[in-house]
Amino acid sequence: MAAPRKPRDERLRQVGRLRRFLSRPETGAVAGAIIIFVFFSIVAGDKGFLASRGIRSWLEVSAQLGIIGLGATLLMIGGQFDLSVGSMIAAAGMLFLLPVVVFGWPIPLALVVVFLFAAGVGFVNGTIVNRTGLPSFIVTLAFLFILRGLTLGITRAVTGSTQVSVRAFIGTVDGVVTGADARAVLQETVFGRMFSFEWLGLPASVWWWLGLTLLAAYLLLRTPFGNWIFAVGGNPEAARNAGVPVELVRVLLFMGTAFCASILALLQVFDLGSADVTRGTLKEFEAIIVAVIGGTLLTGGYGTAVGAVFGALIFGMTSQGIFIARWNTDWFRVFLGALLLVAVIFNNYIRKRATEAS
Amino acid sequence: MATSGAASRRPGAASAQAEPPVVELRDIVKTYGRVVALNGVSMAVRAGEVMCLLGDNGAGKSTLIKVLSGVITATSGEVLLRGQPVRFDSPREAQRHGIATVHQHLAIQPLMSVTRNFFLGREPTVGWGPFRRLDMAKARRVAVAEMGRMGIDVRDADQAVGTMSGGERQCVAISRAVYFGAEVLILDEPTAALGVRQAGVVLRYVAQARARGLAVILITHNVHHAYPVADAFTILRRGTSYGTFVKSEVTREEVLRMMSGTEELDALEAELEEFALADQERPGGGGEGR
Numbered sequence: 021m022a023a024p025r026k027p028r029d030e031r032l033r034q035v036g037r038l039r040r041f042l043s044r045p046e047t048g049a050v051a052g053a054i055i056i057f058v059f060f061s062i063v064a065g066d067k068g069f070l071a072s073r074g075i076r077s078w079l080e081v082s083a084q085l086g087i088i089g090l091g092a093t094l095l096m097i098g099g100q101f102d103l104s105v106g107s108m109i110a111a112a113g114m115l116f117l118l119p120v121v122v123f124g125w126p127i128p129l130a131l132v133v134v135f136l137f138a139a140g141v142g143f144v145n146g147t148i149v150n151r152t153g154l155p156s157f158i159v160t161l162a163f164l165f166i167l168r169g170l171t172l173g174i175t176r177a178v179t180g181s182t183q184v185s186v187r188a189f190i191g192t193v194d195g196v197v198t199g200a201d202a203r204a205v206l207q208e209t210v211f212g213r214m215f216s217f218e219w220l221g222l223p224a225s226v227w228w229w230l231g232l233t234l235l236a237a238y239l240l241l242r243t244p245f246g247n248w249i250f251a252v253g254g255n256p257e258a259a260r261n262a263g264v265p266v267e268l269v270r271v272l273l274f275m276g277t278a279f280c281a282s283i284l285a286l287l288q289v290f291d292l293g294s295a296d297v298t299r300g301t302l303k304e305f306e307a308i309i310v311a312v313i314g315g316t317l318l319t320g321g322y323g324t325a326v327g328a329v330f331g332a333l334i335f336g337m338t339s340q341g342i343f344i345a346r347w348n349t350d351w352f353r354v355f356l357g358a359l360l361l362v363a364v365i366f367n368n369y370i371r372k373r374a375t376e377a378s
Numbered sequence: 379m380a381t382s383g384a385a386s387r388r389p390g391a392a393s394a395q396a397e398p399p400v401v402e403l404r405d406i407v408k409t410y411g412r413v414v415a416l417n418g419v420s421m422a423v424r425a426g427e428v429m430c431l432l433g434d435n436g437a438g439k440s441t442l443i444k445v446l447s448g449v450i451t452a453t454s455g456e457v458l459l460r461g462q463p464v465r466f467d468s469p470r471e472a473q474r475h476g477i478a479t480v481h482q483h484l485a486i487q488p489l490m491s492v493t494r495n496f497f498l499g500r501e502p503t504v505g506w507g508p509f510r511r512l513d514m515a516k517a518r519r520v521a522v523a524e525m526g527r528m529g530i531d532v533r534d535a536d537q538a539v540g541t542m543s544g545g546e547r548q549c550v551a552i553s554r555a556v557y558f559g560a561e562v563l564i565l566d567e568p569t570a571a572l573g574v575r576q577a578g579v580v581l582r583y584v585a586q587a588r589a590r591g592l593a594v595i596l597i598t599h600n601v602h603h604a605y606p607v608a609d610a611f612t613i614l615r616r617g618t619s620y621g622t623f624v625k626s627e628v629t630r631e632e633v634l635r636m637m638s639g640t641e642e643l644d645a646l647e648a649e650l651e652e653f654a655l656a657d658q659e660r661p662g663g664g665g666e667g668r
């Protein structure tokens with residue numbers, strides 16, 4: 021290769037130039053979020069988009085998506101998808117509330133069971149992907165149906181209905197007799213407060229979102245495990261040869277998506293005082309959309325947790341903004357599809373710049 | 379040239395004879411379904427020795443070193459480290475035993491930075507317990523310094539490796555193996571993509587590693603790279619060992635012949651001579667016309 025010699029040191033040779041923007045995959049999402057915020061501030065600012073109730077509403081929608089989007093982002097950086105997230109939301113919510121309400125389980129026990137179940141689902145998803153080498157798209161699609169079906173079947177068999185509400189049962193929650201004020205009783209328990217508190221006028225979901233994002237960002241950028249996630253998604257064989265425990269990383273990432281789905285499920289259950297077998301429908305795709313808009317590559321190996329925050333904000337501000345502006349919400353889907361396309365094309369372009377030395 | 383017996387012959391250093399080889403492979407067999415990639419290969423490398431592994435394409439060189447680096451497990455046969463039998467189920471385990479490898483097909487993450495690639499799987503950390511975190515400052519410093527030693531000036535340690543040239547990527551893989559190799563350094567065609575200067579640096583690294591007392595296994599098709607640094611040569615042919623030869627016993631010419639098989643080379647020479655004759659006989663003389 022005929023690189024020009026630098027006179028200052030003949031032994032040193034210049035390496036290809038840095039592309040600054042490459043180190044910031046979330047740039048597109050940040051810009052998009054700002055544009056959409058300004059846009060709705062102008063067209064719907066006087067209709068309540070900037071009022072505290074309005075802000076609260078789009079922040080809450082963003083937070084709910086952001087939490088599952090975070091799990092999807094880490095997993096996608098690790099080169100996989102999880103389509104069972106939506107069904108997991110319904111399963112986790114039901115697995116928590118049904119035993120508490122119908123069988124009178126103590127709340128801590130139900131929580132432990134939910135998180136063990138989430139870990140189990142993640143383990144099964146990850147292990148099947150590891151062992152068979154099948155695309156996770158197909159494996160988790162199977163669990164999308166299996167989990168939803170199990171939730172529906174068991175709930176109907178036990179309660180004869182597809183919904184469980186604390187109000188519908190005069191029973192006890194943690195020894196307190198419930199009735200019409202059952203939801204308040206549920207929220208007043210120690211763990212109830214963890215999932216339904218409010219601070220600085222913002223709901224618990226927003227704080228969970230913030231906390232989990234910080235945790236994920238730290239994990240990705242500041243720990244060896246984060247380094248492994250990128251490597252497993254970028255080039256699994258090379259990662260294995262470099263000494264990365266590829267299978268373990270994958271299983272943990274699948275556990276992560278199931279965990280995020282469970283957190284969202286619990287936030288919803290404590291907020292509404294009910295669990296429903298239809299909850300979380302299509303959320304698996306919304307989680308992936310959040311990750312992609314946030315700058316994560318569909319092909320893995322590249323992305324950020326912070327990007328997912330802005331991806332979720334774009335999603336939340338748009339869906340609530342259209343609602344607040346009193347436009348026909350049908351158009352939201354069109355906008356969302358177009359946004360997804362733009363994001364994917366943009367990310368693809370970035371990936372090309374990154375992998376093709378020029 | 380002594381090819382008879384094809385038994386291992388060792389360099390005669392008396393002190394080296396006393397302790398067992400750093401690595402020893404015994405009767406390694408590796409099959410892929412009906413394909414027999416290795417059929418009972420044995421090889422031993424001592425501390426401070428450079429073993430050059432030679433052979434045609436498909437002879438089984440890469441397969442052999444993959445067994446040693448934990449990428450694959452042998453169908454049968456034994457791996458011994460300093461006389462102790464070991465079994466590697468993953469590359470991570472081989473690394474723990476101080477074995478560092480540069481694979482022929484690069485183990486590089488194109489979307490990750492030079493620094494993160496350099497330390498992948500062996501990240502330096504600060505803090506303890508759950509607060510153990512990457513020591514990025516140290517990682518950057520070491521990665522830039524080590525690349526600089528190979529003559530590559532990494533101006534930005536956070537540059538994606540995918541934006542580097544093929545040879546520069548190879549240098550990342552080599553410098554990281556040299557940095558981490560504690561006992562055994564394995565290089566599978568490390569100089570294939572390199573320019574003359576970087577190839578020279580790699581050969582100097584090999585010599586330095588030997589001086590540090592490492593056992594080095596070098597695979598190359600280039601006899602000019604192999605001959606100067608090697609202490610011994612092991613020739614693989616179609617999955618079996620043709621023998622191990624100490625450098626003092628063989629000339630460069632003989633190594634070249636063994637690398638491609640004497641008969642083939644002779645046949646090739648005869649064929650080329652025929653071409654030359656045909657050229658001369660053609661009216662109008664040499665082949666310059668078209």
Ligand SMILES: Nc1ncnc2c1ncn2[C@@H]1O[C@H](COP(=O)(O)OP(=O)(O)OP(=O)(O)O)[C@@H](O)[C@H]1O
Pocket residue numbers: 410413414415433434435436437438439440441442482
């Ligand atoms: N995963 C595999 N499945 C089936 N056959 C394989 C596999 N890996 C290697 N082989 C076969 O084993 C033989 C040896 O391959 P190997 O890569 O070790 O050769 P090599 O000596 O490194 O050749 P080269 O000089 O071209 O790198 C080849 O014939 C190859 O086809």
Ligand SMILES: [Mg+2]
Pocket residue numbers: 439440441482566
């Ligand atoms: Mg090879």
